[in-house]
Amino acid sequence: MVWKSFRPLLLCTLVVGVGLLADVRAMAAPETARATIVRAILTSDDAQKHTIINSLIGQGDEAIREIFTAWRQDNLYIYTAPNGAKIPVELTGDKDADGTQAAVRVDSGEPLKDASGQPLRLVAKQLTAVEHDASLRRVMKNVVDLLDLGSPLPAKRLRAVQTIGFAQKADKLPVLEARTGIETDTEIKKELREAIALIHLADPDDGVKIKALVVLQELHNSSSYDLINALRAKAEKDNKPAVTAAAHSALLAIDHHRSVVKFFGTLFRGLSAGSVLLVVALGLAITFGLMGVINMAHGEMITVGAYATYITQNVFGAGMNFTLPFIKIAIHLPGLHLTGWAYQLYFLVAIPIGFLSAALVGIALERSVIRFLYRRPLESLLATFGVSLILQQMFKLTFGSNNVNVDSPVYLSSNWTVFDVTFDWNRVFVIGFAVVIVFGVWLALTKTPLGLLIRCVMQNRMMASCMGVRTERVNMLTFGLGSGLAGLAGVFVTQLGTVGPSMGQEYIVDSFMTVVVGGVGSIFGTVVSALGIGLTDQSLQQILLNPVLGKILVLLAIILFLQWRPTGLFSARSRSLD
Amino acid sequence: MITKFSKLLGAGVIALSALVGSARAADTVKVGVLHDLSGTMAISETSLRDVLLFTFDEINAKGGVLGKKIVPVIVDPGSVWPAFAEKSKQLLEVDKVAVTFGCWTSVSRKSALPVFEKDNGLLFYPVQYEGEEESQNVCYTAEAVNQQAIPAVDFFIAQGKKKFYLIGTDYVYPQTTNLVLLEYLLSKGVPLANIGGGFVKDSSGKITNAGKYTPFGHKDYQQIIAEIKDFAASGDACVISTLNGDTNPPFFKEYAAAGLTADTCPVVSYSIAEDEFRSLPAKDLVGQIGCWTYFQSIDSPENAKFLAAFQAWLKTTKADGVVKEGRVVDSPMVLSYDGVYLWKACVEKAGSFDVDKVRAVWKSGISFVGPGGKVTTQPNMHLTKTVYIGESKADGQFKILKTFPDVYGEPHLKGTFKPKE
Numbered sequence: 001m002v003w004k005s006f007r008p009l010l011l012c013t014l015v016v017g018v019g020l021l022a023d024v025r026a027m028a029a030p031e032t033a034r035a036t037i038v039r040a041i042l043t044s045d046d047a048q049k050h051t052i053i054n055s056l057i058g059q060g061d062e063a064i065r066e067i068f069t070a071w072r073q074d075n076l077y078i079y080t081a082p083n084g085a086k087i088p089v090e091l092t093g094d095k096d097a098d099g100t101q102a103a104v105r106v107d108s109g110e111p112l113k114d115a116s117g118q119p120l121r122l123v124a125k126q127l128t129a130v131e132h133d134a135s136l137r138r139v140m141k142n143v144v145d146l147l148d149l150g151s152p153l154p155a156k157r158l159r160a161v162q163t164i165g166f167a168q169k170a171d172k173l174p175v176l177e178a179r180t181g182i183e184t185d186t187e188i189k190k191e192l193r194e195a196i197a198l199i200h201l202a203d204p205d206d207g208v209k210i211k212a213l214v215v216l217q218e219l220h221n222s223s224s225y226d227l228i229n230a231l232r233a234k235a236e237k238d239n240k241p242a243v244t245a246a247a248h249s250a251l252l253a254i255d256h257h258r259s260v261v262k263f264f265g266t267l268f269r270g271l272s273a274g275s276v277l278l279v280v281a282l283g284l285a286i287t288f289g290l291m292g293v294i295n296m297a298h299g300e301m302i303t304v305g306a307y308a309t310y311i312t313q314n315v316f317g318a319g320m321n322f323t324l325p326f327i328k329i330a331i332h333l334p335g336l337h338l339t340g341w342a343y344q345l346y347f348l349v350a351i352p353i354g355f356l357s358a359a360l361v362g363i364a365l366e367r368s369v370i371r372f373l374y375r376r377p378l379e380s381l382l383a384t385f386g387v388s389l390i391l392q393q394m395f396k397l398t399f400g401s402n403n404v405n406v407d408s409p410v411y412l413s414s415n416w417t418v419f420d421v422t423f424d425w426n427r428v429f430v431i432g433f434a435v436v437i438v439f440g441v442w443l444a445l446t447k448t449p450l451g452l453l454i455r456c457v458m459q460n461r462m463m464a465s466c467m468g469v470r471t472e473r474v475n476m477l478t479f480g481l482g483s484g485l486a487g488l489a490g491v492f493v494t495q496l497g498t499v500g501p502s503m504g505q506e507y508i509v510d511s512f513m514t515v516v517v518g519g520v521g522s523i524f525g526t527v528v529s530a531l532g533i534g535l536t537d538q539s540l541q542q543i544l545l546n547p548v549l550g551k552i553l554v555l556l557a558i559i560l561f562l563q564w565r566p567t568g569l570f571s572a573r574s575r576s577l578d
Numbered sequence: 579m580i581t582k583f584s585k586l587l588g589a590g591v592i593a594l595s596a597l598v599g600s601a602r603a604a605d606t607v608k609v610g611v612l613h614d615l616s617g618t619m620a621i622s623e624t625s626l627r628d629v630l631l632f633t634f635d636e637i638n639a640k641g642g643v644l645g646k647k648i649v650p651v652i653v654d655p656g657s658v659w660p661a662f663a664e665k666s667k668q669l670l671e672v673d674k675v676a677v678t679f680g681c682w683t684s685v686s687r688k689s690a691l692p693v694f695e696k697d698n699g700l701l702f703y704p705v706q707y708e709g710e711e712e713s714q715n716v717c718y719t720a721e722a723v724n725q726q727a728i729p730a731v732d733f734f735i736a737q738g739k740k741k742f743y744l745i746g747t748d749y750v751y752p753q754t755t756n757l758v759l760l761e762y763l764l765s766k767g768v769p770l771a772n773i774g775g776g777f778v779k780d781s782s783g784k785i786t787n788a789g790k791y792t793p794f795g796h797k798d799y800q801q802i803i804a805e806i807k808d809f810a811a812s813g814d815a816c817v818i819s820t821l822n823g824d825t826n827p828p829f830f831k832e833y834a835a836a837g838l839t840a841d842t843c844p845v846v847s848y849s850i851a852e853d854e855f856r857s858l859p860a861k862d863l864v865g866q867i868g869c870w871t872y873f874q875s876i877d878s879p880e881n882a883k884f885l886a887a888f889q890a891w892l893k894t895t896k897a898d899g900v901v902k903e904g905r906v907v908d909s910p911m912v913l914s915y916d917g918v919y920l921w922k923a924c925v926e927k928a929g930s931f932d933v934d935k936v937r938a939v940w941k942s943g944i945s946f947v948g949p950g951g952k953v954t955t956q957p958n959m960h961l962t963k964t965v966y967i968g969e970s971k972a973d974g975q976f977k978i979l980k981t982f983p984d985v986y987g988e989p990h991l992k993g994t995f996k997p998k999e
Contacts, residue, residue, distance in 0.1 A: 133980075138738060159841075166813050223811035226741075258808070269800040276798075400901065402621055403824065403857040408831060413862075415837050422807065424835040427800070497797050497828040498857050506795055541801045545776050547792050548748060 033061040037068075038107045041076065041088045041130050050139045065147055067106055068140045077127035079103065079112065079120075087112065091124055099123045142167075149175065154185050161188060162223070165195025168202040194219050201231055210246045217250035220257040222420070228254070261420045266542045267535070272427035274534025275434035278527060279492055280507045281514035282437060283485035285526040287362075289515050290458045291478055293370055294381040298511055299504025300391040301483045304361050305354035305490020306499040307399060310406050312353055316346035325397035344409040347491075354491035355484040362483020366476050374461070374475070388504070395501035403500035412495055426495045433492060437485065438527055444481070445523070454478050517558055519568030529569055533558075607646040607931060609634070610653065610669035612680025612690065612701075615899070617657025618794075618824075622910075623682050625853050626704065627652065628900050629911040630679050632891045633918040643922045644929070651675055655686070662686045666693040666701075676931040677702065677921050679914060684708060684751045691716065700933045702921065704913035706848060706870070708754035709989040715933075717940060718960045719917040719953070721871050721909070722987040723758050729965045729982055730846045730869035731759060731818065735766060739816045739844075743774035743809050744789030745802065745829075746820030755820055755848070756789040758991045765995035774809045796825050799832040807836055810843035817845040826850060830862050840865025840969075851908035855974035866970045870909035871963045872950030873976045884915070884949040906974070909950070916948040920955060951983070960987030 031039075033056055040052040056064055070076050070090045079087045089112050091101040100121035103112040111119040132140075148160035161179070164172045173196065180192045193215060200212035209231070216224050232247035280302065287295045311333065314320040319335025338346075365387060373380040412426040445451040457464045457474040465471045489507070497503070514533060518525030533554060540550035562568070611630050613623035634648040642648060651673045655661035662681065669675045670693065678694075679702045681687040687703055694701050694715040706721035734742070742763055746752025756775075763773055770777075778787035790802060809815055821829055826847065833845070846867040850858065852874050874885070885907065892902050921936070923944045928935040941957045951964040965985045968976030 162813055221811075222808055223813065226812045262804075265804050266801070269804065273798055273800065401624075402901075403827075405827065405857055405859050407859060407861070408835070413831075413835055415835055417837070422804065422836050424800075424832070426831075426835055496831065498824070500824075500857075506797065537798075538801055545790075545805075547790075547796065547798075547802065551793075 033064050034067070034107050034109065037064070038088050041078070041106065042086060046136070049136065053136075053139050053143060056143045062147070063109060065144050068144055071130060071132055071140065072137055074129060076106065076130035077103075077122070077124060078130060079122060079127055082115070088130060089122070089127075091122060091127075096121070099125070146172075146175065149179055154188060157183075157185070158188050158191055161191045161195045165191070165198040166223075166227070168199050168227070170199060170202065173199055190219065194221055194224060198224055198227055201227060206240060206243055209243055213243070213246040213250045217246075217253045220250075220253040222254055222258050222261075225251065225254050257420070262542060264419075264421045266538050268421065268423060268427070270535030270538035271531065272424075272430055272534070273538050274531035275430045276493070276496070277510055277514050277534055278434045278530035279430060279437060280486075280489040281511040281526055281530060282441065282523070283482045283487075283489065284511040285482075285515050285518070285523050286441075286485065287479055287482035288512070289518075289521045289523070289526065290454070291475070291482070292377060292458075292520075293374070293479070294377055294384065295370075295482075296381060296385040296508065297365065297388040297391060298486055299506070299508040300388050300395075301358045301362055301486035301504070302490040302493065302507055303391070303395060303499075303501070303504040304358040305487030306406070306494050306503060307395065307490075308354040308357040308487065309347070309350040309491045309494045310399075310404055310499050312350040313346045313406055316343050316349075322398055325394055344411065347409045347412065347495075350491050351488065354487040356487075358487020358490065359480040359484030362486075363476055363480040365483070366479035370479065371472065371475060392501050392504070399501070401501060403498035403503075405498050406494035408495055429495075430492055433488075437488060438523070441481075441485070441523060450474075450477065454481075513555075513558060517561065517568055519570040522568070522570040525568055525570035605646055606649045607643060608651050608673055608675045609648050610651050610673065610675035610678035610680065612653055612655065612662065612665055612669065612678050613682065614657045614686075615652075615654040619657045619682055619686075621857075622853065624899070624901075625905075625908075625911055626679075626682070626914050628892075628897075628905075629888070629907070629914050630918065631895070631897050631900075632888055633915050635891060635895075636887060637918065637922060643925050644931070659683075659685050659689045662689040663693050666690040666699070667697075670694070670697040670699045675699075676925075677933075677936075679704070679917060681705070682910070683749075685749065687716070688750075698933055700921075700936060702914070702917035704917055705910045708751045709758070709991055710754060712958055712960075712989050714937065714959065716959060717917065717920070717955075718987065718989070719913040719920070721913075721965075722960055722989050723755055723991050724988045725871060725963065725965050725985050726848055726869050727755050727759055727818075728762055728991075729980075729985070730848075730867060730967060731762060731766075733867065733869070733967050733980060734816045734818075734844070734846070735768075737816075739814055740768070741772040741774065741809060741812065741815035742768065743806055743815060743817045744820075745775055745806075745817060746789055746791055747796075747822035747825060748791040748793050749822075752789070752791065752820035752822075753787065754992075756818075757785075757787070758995075759818065760785065760788040761992070761995040774806070774815070792821070792825060794822060794825070797828045799829045803829075803832045803836045803838070806833075806843065807838060810838065813842065815843050817843060819845050819847045820849060821847065822849055826854070827858055830859060834859075834862040840867075850970075851910070852906040852974060852976070853908045853911070855970070856904065856906065858974075860970070860974040861972050863970050864972050867979075868968045868970060868976050869965065870968070871965055872907075872909040872912040872948075873966050873968050873978055874907050875968070875975050875978060876950060876966070878949070878951070880947055880951075881949040884912075907949075912949050916946055916950070916953050916961075919946045919948065920944060920953070920961075924955075954984075956987060958987070958989065960989060962986050 036052060036056055040049050043049045043052060067090070075090050075092065077089055077091060079089045081087055088106040089103040090106060091103055093102045095101055100123050103120055103122045104110070105112050114120050145160045145163045148156040161176070164176060176192055176196050180189065183189050183192060197212040197215040200208050203209060213228065216228060228247050228250050232244055232251065235243035235247060283301060284295065284298045287293050287298065311320065314335065315333050316336050316338050318337065319333050321330065321332050323330045369383050369387060370380060373383060408426065412429055414425055416423045445454060453469055453474045457469060457471050458478070461471055514530045515526055517533065518527070518529030536557065537550055537554050540553050541547050544550055611627055613627045614620050615624055615627060631650060634650055637643060638647045651669060653665040653669060655665045666678070669678055677700045681690060681701065681703050682705050684707050690701060691713055695713060699715055700717065701715060702717045702719055704719045706726050709723045731742070744756045744759065746756060760773060764770070773788065775789035777785045780786050806817060844865065844867055846869060848869065850868060851870060888907060892900065892905055923946060924936045924939040925931055927944065928939045940955045940959070943955055945952055945954045954962040956962055962984050965982040966978050967980040968978045970976055
């Protein structure tokens with residue numbers, strides 16, 4: 001009885017079960033991403049290979065990225081099994097003494113095993129490598145880009161959306177529209193709108209095109225300029241005034257946006273170029289401007305600061321050895337072997353070190369040479385020029401004639417993009433750095449007892465001496481301060497280029513130019529002239545699109561200006577200068 | 579009487595000195611080395627001096643050339659271009675060298691050239707250059723434009739790049755190369771609007787200058803990078819750079835800070851090889867493209883042997899001023915090395931050091947399998963060789979992406995490409 005009543009049920013279950021099985025088989029029929037890739041690898045025909053890989057588009061399997069990365073990095077090989085079957089494998093892990101590596105089957109992601117079930121280890125050189133070329137890599141990248149649409153990293157999503165938009169393929173529209181519904185990042189939402197509009201541009205229907213152009217006009221992003229321009233040219237040829245007009249106004253909007261971006265960008269770049277000039281010239285404004293020493297070795301003080309940064313970087317890293325020339329003292333600096341953020345701090349630590357080392361060299365220079373020449377400015381020019389040559393050769397003998405590189409710390413090597421204007425962090429840093437230094441110098445000169453002494457000695461050395469001021473000591477400290485400021489400049493300029501024995505020479509002319517235009521003896525004048533020269537230089541470059549011509553015009557303007565006002569912008573009256 | 583006697587004496591002295599000379603010349607041959615060992619170019623050219631000395635030692639250890647040991651005569655023009663002419667004169671007329679290996683910049687070659695042509699000397703020139711020259715007194719082992727600049731452009735076109743920004747240092751090599759590249763790009767159907775950097779046109783509207791130029795030692799690339807960023811906004815642009823060595827660090831530091839990468843806007847630099855990387859921020863340059871006829875990473879027995887021998891020589895050499903640590907080799911160094919062996923092969927086939935005979939053998943086509951693969955001499959004084967395209971890695975080496983075997987060196991390219999209709 002019990003059995004009987006159960007029989008139909010059992011039968012039922014069986015039928016359903018078979019049906020389910022069939023269903024599973026039907027669902028398995030579109031092969032897995034791994035299987036598809038294996039098929040692509042084993043195909044010899046390039047075009048077919050591309051088609052197979054393209055069929056992966058839309059799949060979200062992370063294995064695709066993994067295998068493609070291995071492919072691009074030459075880690076995929078074809079293993080021929082004893083029965084002749086070709087099995088693509090990825091070789092991973094370190095090589096052992098025989099050069100063998102662990103092998104992972106591409107089709108399953110499992111380790112490759114021999115007949116007895118033991119994992120096989122293979123030697124790369126004995127296998128056939130799976131080749132790839134630029135066009136294949138591009139196809140793979142396209143698939144990975146679409147994978148990136150679902151990436152948790154906004155930057156990757158952004159790039160993926162852009163790539164799809166520029167490709168203008170209508171079949172990608174559903175993917176983008178689906179994404180628009182779930183995307184939360186405003187930046188990417190904007191980019192999605194743009195990408196969809198760009199794809200619509202390629203639509204055969206003019207109405208869709210015009211609607212897309214209106215969206216693009218509203219977004220006014222310069223990246224869509226080329227595509228719109230091409231469309232306009234085509235519409236003009238095909239005599240479609242409505243599309244042409246819409247494209248034209250979209251282009252105008254982008255052009256307008258571009259000019260606004262250019263204006264603010266140039267303003268920022270001018271400020272930063274001016275700040276570099278200011279940082280570089282401020283030390284000279286003190287040694288030459290206040291003290292009246294024509295210091296041709298100013299550039300080498302910058303170099304001292306730069307090499308101090310280089311040494312600091314090495315001490316934070318692996319350490320360094322060098323030999324001081326002539327005295328033949330070998331210096332061994334052990335490295336701290338720091339990594340991560342602790343290592344990145346080297347640049348901040350280098351700032352005081354750069355200041356102090358350049359200040360010490362400056363004080364030594366003042367004590368040994370310059371103090372004998374305060375009354376003979378022309379001879380101080382010759383003497384400091386000689387010192388500059390000697391120092392350059394010393395750098396060469398100590399650190400070698402090859403330029404060395406100081407890494408950019410992470411906090412100085414990226415940027416903010418606000419309304420399409422790029423603010424490089426190193427440039428923002430130099431503006432802030434300049435403000436801090438100028439403020440510091442102003443405080444030191446006007447609010448401290450030493451500052452008072454400096455000002456009175458510089459105005460009249462004899463009189464100050466008669467009043468009991470130890471002018472020798474004040475001279476020494478002032479020159480040290482000026483040199484130290486040059487050292488600070490040296491720390492910063494490592495972020496703009498490389499460090500080399502004669503790098504100081506590149507800055508000496510700019511420094512004198514800035515100080516002279518500003519008015520010898522006036523720190524405020526130096527600030528104004530540095531910013532002025534920086535802004536003029538960058539604006540001229542922007543207008544003329546030619547860096548050489550811009551520079552020539554700036555120099556010409558300065559010569560004319562000095563004809564008109566030989567004492568510079570702000571002439572300080574001081575007896576020592578008369 | 580006195581005059582007769584002095585004449586006789588003079589003749590005797592000359593005969594005697596000739597005798598002594600020939601006695602010494604019997605087992606040695608003088609070879610000139612004309613590279614800057616001081617001044618701005620010393621950084622690059624000292625490496626070439628080193629590799630030449632290494633090659634001479636290697637050849638001498640195996641019995642020399644035609645049984646004669648090579649004696650290098652090293653002169654230093656000090657990065658002063660007119661000094662190349664003076665030093666060439668000294669090498670050819672005073673030292674009477676059989677052959678000279680030298681020059682780096684095109685301007686130095688142009689300065690030395692008239693002297694070599696007047697005295698019928700032979701100069702081996704190993705550094706990539708702008709072409710448009712074919713002197714009978716120069717063996718150009720260097721890359722011609724079609725062996726470096728054009729394959730790299732082809733590579734970018736194959737990668738789907740549509741916009742090309744040209745930038746270079748303001749002198750003859752970048753200016754000439756960019757004009758040739760402009761013609762080439764136009765011939766490939768790239769519209770003028772997609773070529774960035776700007777143009778200068780003469781009164782008839784003919785383009786006389788293409789690309790953006792900055793002076794030697796230029797440091798402020800902010801404005802140019804902003805322009806490139808705008809140019810590359812559409813994601814299909816690349817930069818073709820002929821910037822000279824020391825302007826590259828500021829350029830690339832600015833490039834990285836502005837958020838540009840090899841993915842968004844790759845740069846091919848014709849003047850950056852492994853040796854230059856020693857003073858560049860290599861991690862900012864990962865994925866950028868180089869195109870040369872040799873990379874240190876080439877996996878061949880000849881290259882492995884060459885690298886091992888050079889490193890061993892560095893350890894033992896007693897030559898002055900050779901830096902021993904952290905040395906790498908690059909294309910100009912290997913082309914110097916190939917040059918010496920090609921000269922040796924030519925001399926041995928000619929059975930003489932005579933310049934005319936050596937040149938005749940060169941023109942007949944001589945091959946040498948060097949570290950970068952087989953090189954073959956051509957009647958137009960250039961070399962057929964293999965061109966490689968590589969991608970830079972964080973350690974300053976290149977991963978080879980593409981190889982073009984046996985590319986014929988063609989110096990005269992200007993005007994050969996016709997714009998696509």
